[in-house]
Amino acid sequence: MKRWGGILAWLVVSLLCAVALATIALHRGESINAMWLVVAALCSYALGYRFYSKFLAARVLAWDALRATPAERLENGRDFVPTNRWVVFGHHFAAIAGPGPLVGPVLAAQFGYLPGTLWILVGAVFGGCVQDFVILFFSVRRDGKSLSEIARDEVGRLGGVVAYLAVISIIILILGVTALIVVNALKSSPWGTFTIAMTIPIALLMGVYLRVLRPGKVLEGSLLGFILVLLAIWGGQWVAESPLLARYFTLSAPALALLIIGYGFAASALPVWLLLAPRDYLSTFVKLGTIAILALGIIAFRPTLHMPALTRFIDGTGPVMAGKIFPFAFITIACGAVSGFHSLIASGTTPKLIRRETETRFVGYGGMAAESLVAIMATIAACVLQPGVYFAISSPAGVVGSAPATAAATISSWGFPVTASGMAALAREVGEQTLFNRTGGAPAFAVGMAHIFAHSLGSRLLMALWYHFAIMFEALFILSLLDAGTRVGRFMFQEALGHLWRPLGRTSWYPSVLFNSGLIVAAWGYFLWQGVRDPLGGINSLWPLFGTANQLLATVALCVATTIIIKMGKARYSAVTLVPLAWLVAVTFTASWQKIFDPDPHIGFLAHARQLSSAPLRSPATARLIFNDRLDAAVAAILVMLVALIVLESTLQWLQVLTGRKQARIHEAPFVPTRFATEEAS
Amino acid sequence: MRQLQRAGVILMAMLREIFDESAYRRFLQRSGQPPSRFSYREFLRQRFTAKPRPRCC
Numbered sequence: 001m002k003r004w005g006g007i008l009a010w011l012v013v014s015l016l017c018a019v020a021l022a023t024i025a026l027h028r029g030e031s032i033n034a035m036w037l038v039v040a041a042l043c044s045y046a047l048g049y050r051f052y053s054k055f056l057a058a059r060v061l062a063w064d065a066l067r068a069t070p071a072e073r074l075e076n077g078r079d080f081v082p083t084n085r086w087v088v089f090g091h092h093f094a095a096i097a098g099p100g101p102l103v104g105p106v107l108a109a110q111f112g113y114l115p116g117t118l119w120i121l122v123g124a125v126f127g128g129c130v131q132d133f134v135i136l137f138f139s140v141r142r143d144g145k146s147l148s149e150i151a152r153d154e155v156g157r158l159g160g161v162v163a164y165l166a167v168i169s170i171i172i173l174i175l176g177v178t179a180l181i182v183v184n185a186l187k188s189s190p191w192g193t194f195t196i197a198m199t200i201p202i203a204l205l206m207g208v209y210l211r212v213l214r215p216g217k218v219l220e221g222s223l224l225g226f227i228l229v230l231l232a233i234w235g236g237q238w239v240a241e242s243p244l245l246a247r248y249f250t251l252s253a254p255a256l257a258l259l260i261i262g263y264g265f266a267a268s269a270l271p272v273w274l275l276l277a278p279r280d281y282l283s284t285f286v287k288l289g290t291i292a293i294l295a296l297g298i299i300a301f302r303p304t305l306h307m308p309a310l311t312r313f314i315d316g317t318g319p320v321m322a323g324k325i326f327p328f329a330f331i332t333i334a335c336g337a338v339s340g341f342h343s344l345i346a347s348g349t350t351p352k353l354i355r356r357e358t359e360t361r362f363v364g365y366g367g368m369a370a371e372s373l374v375a376i377m378a379t380i381a382a383c384v385l386q387p388g389v390y391f392a393i394s395s396p397a398g399v400v401g402s403a404p405a406t407a408a409a410t411i412s413s414w415g416f417p418v419t420a421s422g423m424a425a426l427a428r429e430v431g432e433q434t435l436f437n438r439t440g441g442a443p444a445f446a447v448g449m450a451h452i453f454a455h456s457l458g459s460r461l462l463m464a465l466w467y468h469f470a471i472m473f474e475a476l477f478i479l480s481l482l483d484a485g486t487r488v489g490r491f492m493f494q495e496a497l498g499h500l501w502r503p504l505g506r507t508s509w510y511p512s513v514l515f516n517s518g519l520i521v522a523a524w525g526y527f528l529w530q531g532v533r534d535p536l537g538g539i540n541s542l543w544p545l546f547g548t549a550n551q552l553l554a555t556v557a558l559c560v561a562t563t564i565i566i567k568m569g570k571a572r573y574s575a576v577t578l579v580p581l582a583w584l585v586a587v588t589f590t591a592s593w594q595k596i597f598d599p600d601p602h603i604g605f606l607a608h609a610r611q612l613s614s615a616p617l618r619s620p621a622t623a624r625l626i627f628n629d630r631l632d633a634a635v636a637a638i639l640v641m642l643v644a645l646i647v648l649e650s651t652l653q654w655l656q657v658l659t660g661r662k663q664a665r666i667h668e669a670p671f672v673p674t675r676f677a678t679e680e681a682s
Numbered sequence: 683m684r685q686l687q688r689a690g691v692i693l694m695a696m697l698r699e700i701f702d703e704s705a706y707r708r709f710l711q712r713s714g715q716p717p718s719r720f721s722y723r724e725f726l727r728q729r730f731t732a733k734p735r736p737r738c739c
Contacts (some may be wrong), residue, residue, distance in 0.1 A: 090696035100739040215722035218701040
């Protein structure tokens with residue numbers, strides 16, 4: 001009876017999923033309710049988790065409930081600690097959820113709500129969740145080794161080098177592009193800049209609370225910090241209204257970029273962790289709280305999506321991101337569908353906390369499904385806006401013009417009506433001077449989020465507060481990502497340069513710390529500066545590069561996973577990682593090719609450089625833009641060559657193993673029975 | 683009611699792990715120190731001078 005009840009329940013879930021997906025996909029010319037996206041997502045994840053991940057666990061990975069994990073065997077109370085699965089899930093989710101799943105879907109909304117939503121759902125269930133789950137599982141089977149180490153052991157030395165290069169390039173690009181998002185969100189915004197500036201004294205106060213008054217009580221301290229941040233947001237409106245104070249906090253994009261570059265260097269080179277530690281806790285607190293509130297807001301408000309299912313920009317002429325739906329929608333949304341960066345977390349701290357092998361499914365597959373839901377919420381936040389408003393905020397001045405009337409006329413001519421006076425009223429409502437040309441995704445997301453919050457959790461009079469809350473939330477956790485990422489990059493440079501000259505690898509030698517911090521900050525700072533000076537907003541060039549780098553890392557992870565599956569003698573199941581791998585290779589190759597060689601100067605870097613070169617008058621600024629285009633083309637070429645190398649080396653391995661020319665040897669830790677199985681049984 | 687209580691306990695444990703309160707408790711156990719300003723300062727110093735944990739984009 002119970003069995004039949006279960007079958008019936010899953011039939012209902014399947015039916016609901018089919019109805020929701022059909023509603024999303026087939027409605028044309030009329031608005032749909034956002035709850036259809038939520039229902040489709042929840043049902044897809046539930047079905048994927050219940051059936052597909054169970055198949056992966058039992059048939060492909062052949063997990064062993066009796067096998068001890070590294071957390072148990074190597075327990076040391078520091079890195080290796082057997083931990084409750086819900087606690088590991090929360091820890092893992094807090095590490096994987098960043099700005100990516102919020103920004104990518106907002107940028108991809110230019111194609112309409114349908115392409116992004118379908119890619120997020122299909123990509124997560126069959127790609128991203130699978131990648132996170134299998135890499136976590138394989139790392140658990142290998143004493144919690146990192147992706148680079150597993151790649152070196154299982155694929156070959158080249159695999160390890162490619163993994164290292166992919167990680168460092170993705171770190172540089174993500175730091176450059178996310179810093180640009182903060183700059184675009186805060187430029188000429190005294191309210192937003194004041195709020196973010198206030199997080200510094202607030203973090204210092206938290207530091208005093210944590211170190212002197214209540215040592216180690218981080219949750220209390222973070223709650224206190226959160227209340228103070230809310231007060232700072234409240235106070236920001238008076239700063240914006242005061243002519244004297246507003247002057248100090250109204251900064252141009254280059255000024256903000258320089259401040260952020262200086263901040264990144266200080267965070268990496270100086271012992272300012274007394275400030276950074278509380279800021280880090282504060283940003284995590286705000287991030288988790290805001291995601292929870294956004295989910296509640298969407299359920300309470302059940303907003304209508306005003307963006308059509310598909311826009312005219314699927315033809316590649318989009319103002320936010322030039323390029324056709326294939327491959328650019330799949331590059332634009334990485335986190336939320338398939339994110340290679342997750343494989344670093346899944347082979348970093350998380351495998352060292354897993355108590356039982358059987359818990360990898362819940363943490364790996366389930367954690368990614370939760371992040372994918374965040375991406376769906378971001379899609380909803382962007383698509384509840386009137387399309388004209390969305391394009392007015394997200395289009396760069398280089399495409400629509402910088403004068404409000406010109407921009408409004410251009411956007412209206414695309415069939416998305418918007419007026420300069422309407423945008424001015426909206427800007428006043430959210431406490432900004434203007435909302436035109438605010439590229440980067442963060443301002444559009446913030447307006448959408450404020451819209452949802454104002455309708456579900458308060459009156460429209462609170463729009464300005466909600467908008468600045470959203471901006472603060474994004475900027476705060478991007479800045480935390482920036483300082484942590486810069487330090488990770490500095491350690492990676494030290495690790496590599498230590499092979500050239502040993503003192504450069506010493507993490508405690510101050511000249512090495514300064515040199516390597518300068519190197520990593522210069523690398524991402526260059527991309528940030530390039531984006532700030534780009535008349536097309538910078539996001540158009542840099543986000544696809546970041547997306548390609550992220551998918552490149554996913555390619556490395558899936559190559560490693562496929563190699564291990566084949567070596568395990570499970571070649572008949574290798575399609576589970578091979579199909580997403582083939583898809584990502586197709587996407588990254590096509591995107592890179594188009595970004596380098598496409599004759600349309602809006603898409604191809606080289607075509608854009610040629611267009612600039614042919615202009616009769618070449619200023620120093622034009623020469624710099626030409627150089628940047630060529631640099632971006634070179635970066636894209638290097639990334640795609642790395643993909644080719646890892647795929648080639650892996651394919652050779654597979655062929656050698658499958659044809660019996662090479663003995664399949666996997667590098668798992670030896671079997672040790674777990675004590676938890678008997679403890680649970682008794 | 684009991685299940686709700688259990689969910690609350692797990693939620694708090696999750697938050698303590700995310701916010702390093704559990705890591706501090708383990709540090710105290712490992713080093714045999716009582717909770718104090720000095721032990722917390724040492725814990726923070728160790729945690730933030732070691733190789734940072736990667737955080738996703």
